Amino acid sequence: MMWARKVALLMKADSPKPSKPKHLGLDTLAVRGGERRQNGHDAVTVPIVCTATYGFSGTSEMRDHFEGRIAREEYGRYGNPTVRAAEAKVAALEGSETAALFDSGMSAITSTLWAMLKPGDHIVLTSDCYRRTRQFVKTVLARYGIESTFVDPSDYDAIDRAIVDGKTRLLLTESPTNPYLHVVDVVRLAEIAQRHRRVKLIIDSTLATPVNQRPLELGADLVIHSCTKYIAGHNDVLAGAVCGSEPLVQALRDFRGMVGGVLDPHAAYLLLRGAKTLGLRMQRHNQSALAIARFLERHPGVERVYYPGLESHPNHAVARSQMKGFGGMVSFLVQGDLDTCSRFIDACELPSIGPSMGGVETLIEQTALMSFYELTTEERLQLGIRDNLVRLSVGIEDTQDLIDDLEQALRRATQ
Numbered sequence: 272m273m274w275a276r277k278v279a280l281l282m283k284a285d286s287p288k289p290s291k292p293k294h295l296g297l298d299t300l301a302v303r304g305g306e307r308r309q310n311g312h313d314a315v316t317v318p319i320v321c322t323a324t325y326g327f328s329g330t331s332e333m334r335d336h337f338e339g340r341i342a343r344e345e346y347g348r349y350g351n352p353t354v355r356a357a358e359a360k361v362a363a364l365e366g367s368e369t370a371a372l373f374d375s376g377m378s379a380i381t382s383t384l385w386a387m388l389k390p391g392d393h394i395v396l397t398s399d400c401y402r403r404t405r406q407f408v409k410t411v412l413a414r415y416g417i418e419s420t421f422v423d424p425s426d427y428d429a430i431d432r433a434i435v436d437g438k439t440r441l442l443l444t445e446s447p448t449n450p451y452l453h454v455v456d457v458v459r460l461a462e463i464a465q466r467h468r469r470v471k472l473i474i475d476s477t478l479a480t481p482v483n484q485r486p487l488e489l490g491a492d493l494v495i496h497s498c499t500k501y502i503a504g505h506n507d508v509l510a511g512a513v514c515g516s517e518p519l520v521q522a523l524r525d526f527r528g529m530v531g532g533v534l535d536p537h538a539a540y541l542l543l544r545g546a547k548t549l550g551l552r553m554q555r556h557n558q559s560a561l562a563i564a565r566f567l568e569r570h571p572g573v574e575r576v577y578y579p580g581l582e583s584h585p586n587h588a589v590a591r592s593q594m595k596g597f598g599g600m601v602s603f604l605v606q607g608d609l610d611t612c613s614r615f616i617d618a619c620e621l622p623s624i625g626p627s628m629g630g631v632e633t634l635i636e637q638t639a640l641m642s643f644y645e646l647t648t649e650e651r652l653q654l655g656i657r658d659n660l661v662r663l664s665v666g667i668e669d670t671q672d673l674i675d676d677l678e679q680a681l682r683r684a685t686q
């Protein structure tokens with residue numbers, strides 16, 4: 272069937288049911304998921320199959336392949352055994368029927384939106400989505416006649432009203448969001464999407480990970496991850512995943528076969544290896560971030576802390592009902608101005624200063640100078656980004672060492 276026709280049919284179909292919960296525990300799936308006992312080499316780990324193309328024994332095998340009688344690899348853009356193992360592991364972790372990997376989180380997001388939308392369609396997004404996602408929708412998709420509406424993630428009536436029946440195809444949000452760690456009620460969004468039928472709900476669950484949150488079980492149609500962050504978890508590889516039902520994800524694989532964006536087998540290996548410890552790492556990220564958020568909340572040098580695990584966070588109740596842990600990201604306002612905040616960042620000795628998140632190394636950034644550096648203070652304020660805002664991706668170092676370091680840096684910066 273032609274690719275465009277397949278997508279058209281899929282977009283008309285009712286939302287597929289989430290797959291049955293797996294019986295194995297998440298840590299077992301992290302270690303074993305997607306990996307076979309026999310891989311042809313008696314290797315305990317998944318081999319890196321480093322090839323761009325695959326040979327056939329003869330023309331009859333070629334026929335069998337192209338006529339669908341046998342399943343085998345053909346060319347690197349259509350599949351690779353290492354990448355397939357990594358896809359199966361991510362699907363096992365997310366509890367989805369299947370998953371497709373891409374060469375970055377943005378590649379997963381842009382491919383999904385390209386593949387599922389056509390001119391005249393409309394997409395609703397929450398206003399604090401990842402900056403490049405917003406940029407892609409507002410600049411690239413808009414050029415192709417795909418309209419968008421951005422809505423406050425805490426205003427469910429506005430989200431409902433933004434949906435135009437017969438035109439709106441997708442509802443896309445993150446949870447938690449970044450940098451304020453807003454948690455959206457996925458069950459409520461799924462109800463809204465289902466009430467309008469024909470609207471599919473996509474959750475970018477990067478900050479939550481499958482350990483803390485399972486959007487498919489809450490009614491989402493697709494879950495997207497930047498595996499660059501927690502799933503691979505070591506700040507050493509870029510990768511993106513889309514998890515969902517076989518027909519939807521297969522359409523995305525077909526699309527990927529055209530536009531590229533395939534994960535390299537070496538990157539897939541790093542993802543496989545990193546993902547094995549996801550459960551262990553998330554335990555530490557969750558515990559440490561909560562302890563650090565509590566420490567910061569009591570500290571006189573800190574104006575305000577944003578962490579969904581704190582009772583003071585506006586979405587604490589939703590977070591408690593929908594998440595198993597509250598994640599490793601903590602945002603906070605240092606008491607003072609842009610310069611005080613910069614002094615604090617520079618005085619921190621353990622965290623690396625830089626963008627990204629979700630790895631074993633703690634990372635810190637002054638959001639105004641990092642993601643929003645080209646804007647003025649006034650323009651940043653309009654987006655809700657204060658000059659003294661800090662975003663901390665809590666790694667898996669000893670919690671007390673991190674707290675001690677933050678304490679001495681706050682003392683030095685605010686003296």
Ligand SMILES: *Cc1c(COP(=O)(O)O)cnc(C)c1O
Binds near residue numbers: 445
């Ligand atoms: C980092 C991130 C992305 C983009 O992922 P890359 O792997 O950097 O391309 C998308 N969404 C969220 C929520 C992210 O944090």
